[in-house]
Amino acid sequence: MSTIGILAALHDEIATLLTAMGPDVVTHRIGQRDYHVGMLSGRKCVLVLARVGKVAAAATAVTLIREFKASVVVFTGLAGAVADHVRVGDVVVAKSLLQHDLDARPLFAQYEVPLLGRSYFDADARLAALLAQCANEYLNEDLPNQISAVTRNSFGVDKPAVHSGTIISGDVFVSDTAAVAALRKDLPDALCVEMEGAAVAQICYEYGVPCGVLRTISDRADCTAGIDFGAFLAQVASFYSAGILRRFLGCYVGELQ
Ligand code: ADE
Numbered sequence: 001m002s003t004i005g006i007l008a009a010l011h012d013e014i015a016t017l018l019t020a021m022g023p024d025v026v027t028h029r030i031g032q033r034d035y036h037v038g039m040l041s042g043r044k045c046v047l048v049l050a051r052v053g054k055v056a057a058a059a060t061a062v063t064l065i066r067e068f069k070a071s072v073v074v075f076t077g078l079a080g081a082v083a084d085h086v087r088v089g090d091v092v093v094a095k096s097l098l099q100h101d102l103d104a105r106p107l108f109a110q111y112e113v114p115l116l117g118r119s120y121f122d123a124d125a126r127l128a129a130l131l132a133q134c135a136n137e138y139l140n141e142d143l144p145n146q147i148s149a150v151t152r153n154s155f156g157v158d159k160p161a162v163h164s165g166t167i168i169s170g171d172v173f174v175s176d177t178a179a180v181a182a183l184r185k186d187l188p189d190a191l192c193v194e195m196e197g198a199a200v201a202q203i204c205y206e207y208g209v210p211c212g213v214l215r216t217i218s219d220r221a222d223c224t225a226g227i228d229f230g231a232f233l234a235q236v237a238s239f240y241s242a243g244i245l246r247r248f249l250g251c252y253v254g255e256l257q
Pocket of ligand 1: 195
């Protein structure tokens with residue numbers, strides 16, 4: 001049976017999925033991370049907290065692939081909106097990912113990963129389509145029952161939508177109106193910004209492992225970005241990640257069953 005590697009960027013996202021794995025989980029501690037091996041929706045999964053930032057996420061992705069033979073890597077977490085039409089409470093599924101803070105000019109073009117000759121790393125198209133479908137189903141069918149209207153309103157979550165496109169990553173929490181405006185201008189295709197996805201996509205590219213990245217929008221990456229981050233994660237985003245992933249695992253049929 002193939003193994004699905006599930007990376008989560010933040011602690012609250014792991015907790016619900018770990019509970020759903022039941023009592024038969026085996027936990028391996030490697031490089032100060034706990035890799036939880038068990039079954040989720042009938043699929044063999046390895047669930048791990050990637051921690052924050054590109055180095056942390058890349059190291060975790062390598063371990064999933066090398067030590068646990070993950071044949072697919074799926075990454076969930078939060079992101080700040082960059083595109084005007086992306087709103088708090090929306091979901092973004094990556095079609096491609098880029099490191100917005102990578103700049104080895106004049107030796108290489110801005111954003112280009114030296115020696116790989118590319119800036120954008122594609123998510124697996126089949127995984128992306130399935131994640132988007134499951135996110136839409138989650139928002140339409142589960143969200144109204146899981147998160148009260150009062151809570152949704154308190155975070156300004158209103159008729160959330162699913163977007164597919166470019167996610168940009170860098171080792172910086174963007175919480176400045178001028179900084180997010182600069183990203184919008186320099187990378188007009190960017191839907192949202194986070195701190196890990198493009199690093200995981202690069203590792204998956206290098207190892208030839210299909211990769212899917214899904215982000216819940218927690219903020220507008222401006223001066224209000226840090227205010228409700230923890231509360232949003234605990235009260236909204238952790239439900240999204242678990243709900244969407246459970247749907248995804250329920251209908252995902254891997255190559256090597
Ligand atoms: N993750 C969630 N919000 C973010 C932001 N504003 N910048 C970077 N990563 C994020």
